[in-house]
Every structure is written in structure tokens, then in C-alpha cells.
């Protein structure tokens with residue numbers, strides 16, 4: 335089912351948690367709703383689920399306007415951050431609860447619940463209480479409970495944040511598997527860019543209640559629309575430097591001169607941000623875009639991470655392990671086409 | 687003594703001091719319990735087996751079960767026992783159910799909820815005498831508001847306070863009312879410990895207010911309900927004070943004896959006082975309360991699993 339969000343706004347008194355948000359989510363996709371803490375992701379999700387009323391704007395499920403529909407009428411499945419499994423019910427009763435409310439006969443709903451339990455691999459734990467389950471198992475039960483009504487959308491609010499690192503990777507693959515098997519349109523809230531990159535079909539990136547960009551993970555990484563998107567994605571973080579366009583060249587703070595084709599489209603004297611991914615920087619190879627000074631090198635297995643001084647800025651670059659550099663050595667810095675971006679300093683908008 | 691030995695003994699002395707310290711802190715309280723609770727209880731227990739005990743001279747004719755034999759045949763004791771049992775079995779279920787409903791309503795985010803809360807807790811801080819007097823007016827045959835309400839619903843007026851048949855219902859109504867505030871406070875604190883996310887989850891799962899009351903609120907409130915049941919059962923078995931505001935004693939014609947009133951009667955009202963009978967009745971009441979509390983705790987354990 336397709337979800338269309340039009341000019342959605344949510345205000346809590348003076349704070350605007352979600353601001354004029356419009357997006358389209360295609361049927362059957364797994365969408366990551368990504369952004370830093372407090373940017374309005376949960377608010378967004380709660381408006382889609384119907385738990386929170388909207389201040390302005392509309393939400394459509396396919397062609398149906400669901401803006402004023404209460405949660406139980408929307409046909410959604412919701413997984414809470416801390417699962418919210420009913421502590422007094424067994425796993426089976428928890429999973430079957432939505433059907434119990436719908437007055438489905440006992441035998442029928444238990445059969446369906448067992449089927450769901452099998453899908454999420456908790457079919458051997460049916461008689462346990464939530465307290466007797468590990469975090470990952472509780473998570474699976476919560477997903478089964480959300481899926482038993484055959485929801486049109488599955489909504490998950492930071493489903494992995496309560497799990498330890500190993501389990502987090504396992505569970506995100508499980509969520510992907512379950513989503514692929516059921517083909518249910520899924521929105522997955524997270525503040526972890528790696529998590530979002532690894533499992534989603536599309537990422538919806540937001541900041542301070544504003545939509546930043548909707549794109550496929552790789553596209554978001556390769557073609558960020560603004561400085562924030564470029565900053566938010568990638569590990570190690572992107573190298574960010576500031577400078578001014580002079581004589582068609584970019585002069586970084588501290589006087590380092592960078593030759594860039596991309597600088598041609600900028601106005602003379604414009605203040606810009608040059609952001610470079612670590613893997614887009616080469617040291618002492620064919621291209622010569624700038625001169626830098628080796629500050630420090632760290633051997634990290636097959637690669638060497640080098641800190642290079644470019645004007646006032648210290649940037650990270652990966653260099654092949656066989657090359658040897660000494661501290662203070664002057665080197666030629668090359669910049670690849672991919673992974674190097676120019677942004678307007680004031681607006682943060684992408685220039686090239 | 688070698689230095690090493692001295693060191694060792696000094697060490698064990700500090701250990702002892704560390705071990706003794708908690709007991710030192712507990713001592714004043716323990717002493718209080720010993721003197722003011724434990725000693726009287728043992729005394730009452732012993733007294734119940736002393737036949738023809740004289741409290742002043744401390745003389746008695748011999749040890750035996752005579753006191754028990756007497757009270758178990760005494761029509762007043764039998765009446766007291768029946769009344770107390772009926773009182774407990776009427777007041778406890780009704781007051782508990784009422785309190786759960788009222789506490790749940792008070793726990794909603796409704797307008798004037800502060801006002802309602804104050805109204806419900808007012809009885810706790812008002813003088814019993816004044817309140818009792820107010821109830822006397824409310825139960826009044828001719829001008830009381832309770833009869834007025836009965837008339838409104840098409841029932842005839844009842845002479846609550848003067849006719850023996852209606853004394854007991856009046857006592858129960860007053861008893862239920864008197865126990866509500868305390869019960870509601872305990873239940874409210876239990877309700878506030880329930881994480882609101884369960885209600886959100888239930889709402890998303892499609893449960894309306896009634897369903898979520900029975901499937902979420904009640905089960906999650908069960909520990910508090912059991913606590914309230916145990917505390918209130920113990921206190922209603924000891925029904926006594928409630929007799930005075932309405933009737934100045936056990937009903938209009940000695941028809942509302944309760945077990946504690948019977949103890950009081952043997953001890954203070956009857957001349958000469960029969961301490962042995964009073965003590966035996968107290969021990970019987972203790973055993974009954976003990977058995978009931980154990981049963982409740984057993985049920986609580988059973989329902990938990």
C-alpha cells in the first residue's frame with residue numbers, strides 16, 4: 335500500500351516537531367525514517383499510526399484519507415521502542431491479543447498466532463511470559479503481534495535501540511527477512527545511519543522536523559542534496575572544510591589552494607564548504623588538486639588512515655599500506671569525482 | 687600475648703562491631719515491639735487459658751479450655767461472629783469493586799479531577815464524630831437524604847436506625863463509605879505505576895475502554911488489589927468503631943454485636959469483667975484473621991503463576 339504524506343505539521347505548543355513534511359512511500363517497500371535524536375521521527379510515526387492527531391496536513395493510505403481515523407481503524411501494526419508486551423499474558427496470548435479484541439474464535443486465533451510465531455521464530459516460546467524472554471525474543475514477539483492483523487503498514491519505532499550490538503545486526507536482518515516474506519509496507523525509525531543504509535529500500539532523512547532528502551541508500555550517500563545529509567551519512571564522518579572562491583580556484587582557510595573543476599560554477603568570492611569522503615582523497619598519485627602535509631598515519635589492517643593538513647583543516651584519507659610517509663612530509667592531494675561535494679556556506683545547499 | 691595474636695583479636699573485635707551495628711540500630715524499635723506488642727499478645731494468649739482470672743489480684747482457679755467452651759456456647763458470641771462474617775463478606779467485595787472503578791475514573795485526565803480527588807479523600811481528614819453525626823442525619827427516617835433517594839426510585843422509606851432489621855444494612859453502608867478513601871488512595875498509586883504505553887498498545891490493537899479496563903488495568907492492578915484485600919479484610923474483621931456514630935453501641939437492641947465489640951463487652955461493659963472470655967474471643971478472632979490472610983496470600987501466589 336502506498337502512503338502519501340502532504341504538508342504534515344505537528345506543533346506541541348511553541349515547538350514544531352514536524353514541519354510541512356511531504357513525502358510518498360511506495361507500496362511494499364521498507365523505508366528507514368532516519369535523523370538525529372529529537373528531530374521528530376517518533377512524532378512523524380505516531381501521526382502515521384494515528385496515536386497523535388496532526389496539526390496540519392493530510393495522510394493518505396493509497397487513495398484513502400486516513401488523517402482523522404483512529405489507530406485501530408487504520409490497519410496498522412506498531413512495534414514500540416520498548417516493545418510494550420503485556421506482562422501478564424503469555425507469548426501466545428500477546429500475539430493473539432489483537433484477534434481476541436476482534437472476537438475471533440479461540441481455536442482460530444491461536445492457530446493464526448502460532449503461524450505468526452513461526453514466521454518470527456518464537457514458536458518454541460509460546461507459553462513464556464515476556465519477562466522470561468531476551469530482548470531479541472521480545473522484539474520478535476512484538477513484531478508478530480503487530481503483523482497478526484495483516485496490517486497495511488508495519489511501523490517500527492527504533493526497534494533495535496534496546497539490543498546489544500551483535501543482536502542488533504541479527505535482528506535487522508530478521509526484520510528485512512520478515513518484511514520480504516510478508517511484503518508489507520514498512521516504516522522503520524532509526525537514528526543510526528548504518529542501520530538505515532543496510533536494510534532499507536529508501537531512506538527518508540529528516541532534521542529538526544524538516545524533510546531533507548528521500549533516496550535510495552547509495553544515492554543518498556553519493557548524491558546528498560545538502561551539507562547536513564553529507565555530514566550525517568558515512569563512517570568515518572565526511573571531511574568538512576571551508577573556503578572562498580578566488581580566480582576560479584578554491585582557497586581554504588589557512589591558504590591552501592584547491593584546483594577543482596566543480597569550482598567553475600561558483601561565483602567569484604563565494605564562500606563555500608568543501609566536503610570530501612575519506613575514500614575520495616588520494617595521496618601522491620596521478621591527480622594533483624592540492625598540496626598537503628602528512629600529520630599522522632595509523633595502520634589499520636590492509637589500509638592506512640592518514641591525517642593530512644589542508645590549510646587549517648585536518649582531513650582523513652585512506653592510503654594503500656605499501657606507501658610509507660613520514661610526519662611533516664609534503665604530499666600531493668588528489669580528489670576523485672565521486673564523494674567530493676561543494677555546498678553553499680550559508681544555506682548548506684549543494685552547488686556541485 | 688604476641689603482637690600477631692593481639693592483631694588478630696583486634697581484628698575479630700572490629701568484625702564483631704560491624705556485625706553488631708545493625709542490631710544496635712534496630713534495638714530501640716525491637717524493644718518497643720517487644721514491650722508494647724509481643725508481650726500483650728502473649729499475655730492475652732495465656733489469659734485465655736486461665737479460668738476465672740481476676741485482673742486485679744492476678745488470681746485464677748486453674749488452666750483449661752473453660753473460657754473457650756463458654757464463649758462458643760454464648761449466643762452473644764455466636765451472633766457477634768455471624769455479624770462480623772456477614773459484615774466482612776458484604777463490605778469487602780462491594781468496597782473493593784467500587785474503589786477500583788472510582789480510582790480508575792479519578793486516574794483519567796478529566797476536568798475537575800483534582801476536585802473529585804479532594805472530595806473522595808475528605809473523609810480521611812474529617813473528625814469521625816462529625817462525620818458520624820452527618821450520617822445519622824442522612825439515615826434519618828423522615829428527613830434523611832438516603833430515604834429521599836429511595837423514594838425517588840420508587841422504594842419506601844426504611845427506618846435504618848430504629849428498626850433492628852435495617853441496622854445491619856446501615857452499618858454496612860457506613861462501613862463501605864468509611865473504607866473507600868484509604869482503598870482508593872492505595873489503588874490510585876497502583877494505577878499510576880502502570881506504564882501508559884500498555885494502554886497505547888491496547889488501543890492500537892483495537893481495544894476500547896471497557897476491554898482495556900478488564901484486560902489491561904485489572905490484571906496489572908492485581909498486586910495492589912490483593913494488598914488492599916488483605917489490609918481491608920483484617921481491618922473489617924475488627925469492626926467496632928463503626929458501631930458508635932450510628933447506634934452508640936451494638937445496634938438498637940444489642941442486635942449488632944461484632945467480635946471486637948464482644949471482647950469490649952466482656953472486658954468493660956459486663957460487671958464484673960470477664961477477662962478470660964474476652965481473651966479467648968480475641969484469640970479466636972486472631973486465628974480467623976490469620977487463616978483468612980493465609981488463604982488470600984495462597985490465592986495471590988496461585989494467580990501469579
Ligand SMILES: Nc1ncnc2c1ncn2[C@@H]1O[C@H](COP(=O)(O)OP(=O)(O)O)[C@@H](O)[C@H]1O
Pocket residue numbers: 346349350351369370371372373374375376377378
Ligand atoms: N508530547 C510532546 N509534548 C511536547 N513536545 C514534544 C512531545 N513529543 C515530542 N516533543 C518534541 O518534539 C520534538 C521531536 O520529538 P520526537 O518525535 O520524539 O523525536 P525523535 O523521535 O526523532 O527523537 C522534540 O523536540 C520533542 O521535545
Ligand SMILES: [Mg+2]
Pocket residue numbers: 375376377492
Ligand atoms: Mg523517538
